[in-house]
Amino acid sequence: MDAPWDLTVVHTADLGPRRLREVRFLLDDAFAGDVDDTDLDHALGGLHVLAHRDGRLAGHAALVQRHLVAGDRPLRAGYVEAVAVAPGERRRGLGAALTGVVEDLAGRAHEATFLGASDEGARLYRSRGWRVWSGPTGVMTPEGVRATPDDDGGVHVHDPAGALDVTARLLCDWRCGDVW
Known part of the structure; x- marks a missing residue:
């Protein structure tokens, strides 16, 4: 059976103002308004997987590049942002479909792929082979490295070869809003 959604991949440069507004409205709807402009900003500058059903945006996931340091190893990493499924589309496989496209894209362009997951989202990612980063996390700020224990x-991480030591310290680049 064919998936009921039309999945397309679009670069931020080709989203346009109307689709960007649709993504923001979807994020607001999916997260009950618990998003701000930095959450959308973090999803810009890369690829967007859009899922439409009957001409309506039903789901979204973005893949952007970030510079992370795992232990002492700098990584050119894919980072997944703004994964959202419309409330009426949940528990039908759309989150897995979006994640599958992102995993494929990231696997062709990045050394590993990372994301910060909610408790609900974490179940999906673990079922797809993503591993919890168990080492301490931190951020490289203009003032130096700062621990982010709330994100531990x-x-x-999605690295199908399992080459990364998930017990090492993991640092991310600095940005406004939530750093992870």
Whole structure:
């Protein structure tokens, strides 16, 4: 059976103002308004997987590039942002479909793929082979490295070869809003 959604991949440069507004409205709907402009900003500058059903945006996931350091190893990493499924589309496989496209794209362009997951989202990612980063997390700020203990255990990695030591310290680049 064919998936009921039309999945397309679009670069941020080709989204246009109307589709960008649709993504923002979807994020607001999916997260009950618990998003802000930085959450959308973090999803810009890369690829967007859009899922439409009957001409309506039903789901979204973005893949952007970030510079991370795992232990002492700098990584050109894919980072998944703004994964959202419309409330009426949940528990039908759309989150897995979006994640599958992102995993394929990231696997062709990045050394590993990372994301910060909610408790609900974490179940999906673990079922797809993502591993919890169990080492300490931190951020490289203009003032130096700062620990992010509230994010420990919430970052997940997809590296199918299992080459990364998930017990090492993981640092991300600095940005406004939530750094992870």
